[in-house]
Amino acid sequence: MHLHNVTLHDFGAYRGEQRLDLRTEPGRPIVLIGGLNGCGKTTLLDAIQLVLYGPKADCSGRGNRPYNEYLQQCINREADPAEGASIALEFSITVENEEHYYRVVRNWYFTGSKTLREFLTVLVNGEFSRTHTENWADHVETILPLDVSTLFFFDGEKIEELADPRSAARVIESAIHSLLGVSAVERLRQLLKTLENRQRLSEADQDVLEKIQKQELELTQATQAASDAHQRMAAARSGLLQRQVALDEIERKFEYAGGKEYERRKELEAERNRIKNQLATTNKTLVALAEGPLPLLLLQDQLTSVKEQAKREKDADDASRFLGVLEERDEWLITQIIDELPASARSVLKRKLTSDRKKRAAAADLEHNLDLPHDALLQLSALDQALATSADRAQELMKEAADFAEDLEVAQQQVDAVPDDEFIGGLVEDRKIAIERLAVAQAEFERNESLHDEAVARCGRLEAELKRAHSSRHAAEWRSKWLERVVKYSGKARGTLEQLGVDLLAHHIENVEVAVLQSFNTLMRKQGLIRDITIDTEDKFALVLTGPDGEAIDPGRLSAGERQLLAVSLLWGLAKTAGNRLPSIIDTPLGRLDSKHREHLVDRYFPEAGRQVLLLSTDEEIDEKLLGRLKPYLSHTYTLVHDDKTFTTTVEPGYWWTEGAAHVA
Numbered sequence: 142m143h144l145h146n147v148t149l150h151d152f153g154a155y156r157g158e159q160r161l162d163l164r165t166e167p168g169r170p171i172v173l174i175g176g177l178n179g180c181g182k183t184t185l186l187d188a189i190q191l192v193l194y195g196p197k198a199d200c201s202g203r204g205n206r207p208y209n210e211y212l213q214q215c216i217n218r219e220a221d222p223a224e225g226a227s228i229a230l231e232f233s234i235t236v237e238n239e240e241h242y243y244r245v246v247r248n249w250y251f252t253g254s255k256t257l258r259e260f261l262t263v264l265v266n267g268e269f270s271r272t273h274t275e276n277w278a279d280h281v282e283t284i285l286p287l288d289v290s291t292l293f294f295f296d297g298e299k300i301e302e303l304a305d306p307r308s309a310a311r312v313i314e315s316a317i318h319s320l321l322g323v324s325a326v327e328r329l330r331q332l333l334k335t336l337e338n339r340q341r342l343s344e345a346d347q348d349v350l351e352k353i354q355k356q357e358l359e360l361t362q363a364t365q366a367a368s369d370a371h372q373r374m375a376a377a378r379s380g381l382l383q384r385q386v387a388l389d390e391i392e393r394k395f396e397y398a399g400g401k402e403y404e405r406r407k408e409l410e411a412e413r414n415r416i417k418n419q420l421a422t423t424n425k426t427l428v429a430l431a432e433g434p435l436p437l438l439l440l441q442d443q444l445t446s447v448k449e450q451a452k453r454e455k456d457a458d459d460a461s462r463f464l465g466v467l468e469e470r471d472e473w474l475i476t477q478i479i480d481e482l483p484a485s486a487r488s489v490l491k492r493k494l495t496s497d498r499k500k501r502a503a504a505a506d507l508e509h510n511l512d513l514p515h516d517a518l519l520q521l522s523a524l525d526q527a528l529a530t531s532a533d534r535a536q537e538l539m540k541e542a543a544d545f546a547e548d549l550e551v552a553q554q555q556v557d558a559v560p561d562d563e564f565i566g567g568l569v570e571d572r573k574i575a576i577e578r579l580a581v582a583q584a585e586f587e588r589n590e591s592l593h594d595e596a597v598a599r600c601g602r603l604e605a606e607l608k609r610a611h612s613s614r615h616a617a618e619w620r621s622k623w624l625e626r627v628v629k630y631s632g633k634a635r636g637t638l639e640q641l642g643v644d645l646l647a648h649h650i651e652n653v654e655v656a657v658l659q660s661f662n663t664l665m666r667k668q669g670l671i672r673d674i675t676i677d678t679e680d681k682f683a684l685v686l687t688g689p690d691g692e693a694i695d696p697g698r699l700s701a702g703e704r705q706l707l708a709v710s711l712l713w714g715l716a717k718t719a720g721n722r723l724p725s726i727i728d729t730p731l732g733r734l735d736s737k738h739r740e741h742l743v744d745r746y747f748p749e750a751g752r753q754v755l756l757l758s759t760d761e762e763i764d765e766k767l768l769g770r771l772k773p774y775l776s777h778t779y780t781l782v783h784d785d786k787t788f789t790t791t792v793e794p795g796y797w798w799t800e801g802a803a804h805v806a
Contacts, residue, residue: 175758180790471495652718
């Protein structure tokens with residue numbers, strides 16, 4: 142098998158039509174395709190597998206998603222869903238020294254009913270082949286079996302998987318049986334066994350046969366009924382989606398026309414009235430506060446004058462009460478110091494005391510024109526405190542009233558924004574009808590879904606009954622001599638084939654062991670690390686590694702890079718044993734290798750991996766140095782250029798550091 146070219150149209154990140162020429166020539170078997178992470182290298186590998194195997198393809202981005210959902214995700218985000226996406230692969234194979242050219246095209250798109258449609262077209266030697274198109278899933282297995290393809294189409298994750306001895310054992314078993322012809326012998330044995338079983342069944346009791354035929358007819362009818370129920374359920378689902386879309390459109394118009402406010406009208410009016418009542422309560426509290434001493438704040442100057450007069454009157458009263466006491470005290474004081482001070486000093490002191498009494502006497506003569514009580518100052522001080530408290534409370538209430546007034550204005554605006562019944566009434570009715578229609582469609586879908594589930598369950602019951610009927614069949618009481626001869630010689634042939642399978646398996650096991658060991662020693666930097674590699678067919682085809690001292694080596698003791706090289710050697714050895722007749726697609730295999738091992742892969746493996754090798758790499762794996770070592774074996778190169786703004790990838794000729802590739806450097 143030799144790949145010629147692959148063409149991607151709006152597939153994944155590949156916008157528009159992107160074509161890669163994959164043909165190689167003797168001595169230059171490698172097509173190098175470069176791309177940074179996320180540019181679409183693995184997508185290219187997925188595309189080749191998808192066009193060949195369709196729903197059976199082991200594509201990296203599919204996971205557990207249904208096939209149709211995966212195809213939908215593969216359409217480029219900028220593409221028209223009605224145009225869809227397509228993959229075309231051209232290749233040639235040689236059968237009995239005659240070369241046949243194939244062109245396989247797989248395309249899919251959405252129809253007007255939002256249904257995904259997929260088409261497969263196969264051309265052989267330039268002519269459309271209906272037979273190959275209709276039976277492609279079986280025919281491709283004769284060209285490149287799906288189980289075998291994993292040995293030739295692999296990426297770094299596949300290498301990581303094969304580094305696990307258990308995964309490697311499964312690959313070895315599958316490869317030897319599928320790739321090297323052992324499974325063909327086993328299939329022939331099974332065909333002979335099936336022939337024997339059919340001959341025995343043909344002589345079964347007629348009543349049992351008729352019962353089985355009746356059950357098979359019922360199962361066929363039930364299967365058709367389940368299919369019809371599925372179609373009705375799909376139609377009901379489509380109707381439900383249409384009703385949902387219609388309701389969504391009306392909801393959008395309803396919301397744009399103020400529908401949400403219309404639905405909240407009573408709530409908005411209640412909120413407005415609540416704020417209005419709070420504002421009224423606050424104003425009422427302000428009025429009550431104004432009925433107390435608060436208005437006296439307007440007489441601050443007068444109150445200040447009253448306090449000053451009260452203080453003067455208090456001072457006058459105090460002076461009047463103490464004036465006689467002061468005169469007696471002054472005379473006593475002069476008497477006490479008469480002998481202590483000279484006459485001049487006594488005269489000065491006497492004048493000062495006399496002057497003080499005169500001032501106090503003048504103060505005592507103050508006219509009491511307000512007739513204030515003796516505790517007037519205390520009462521006025523209490524009034525000041527009460528006025529300060531009332532003033533603070535008044536400020537709080539006034540701010541609260543202002544806030545309520547502002548909130549009331551906003552609430553009134555919201556109420557005023559509510560559309561009236563005349564304006565939105567039609568939309569309200571349309572919305573009500575759409576909701577009712579959606580409910581009817583939902584009920585119809587659920588009913589059809591229930592009928593479909595019942596039909597499927599009935600199919601399951603009939604299948605179980607048919608299986609029990611087959612298993613309960615009694616062996617025929619007699620058989621003709623010629624039937625006995627068929628069974629007898631079929632058994633002998635199966636025995637011969639069984640021995641042939643054992644011998645063929647042993648032969649291939651030995652060849653694979655030698656090829657894998659040679660490949661490993663070719664790639665390893667440490668020579669002599671492993672003396673022998675054997676495959677234990679008794680232990681589920683497990684790899685057994687023997688060290689230079691003759692002792693078994695646990696693969697877990699190898700470094701990550703050495704296990705990776707062992708996995709590559711396994712794939713290479715199997716491919717060499719099969720004759721390297723298939724193309725190899727290798728995606729980023731250098732992840733955990735040091736520089737020396739990378740050079741070994743570039744020098745010794747890639748040029749010998751097959752007659753045609755598609756190598757997918759980043760600029761850090763096949764760098765400028767390794768590119769120079771690989772250049773003698775390159776047929777041509779490409780670079781996948783990704784636009785980070787549009788998230789699309791285009792294919793450009795050339796590779797980093799190659800002539801003419803400045804646009805991708």
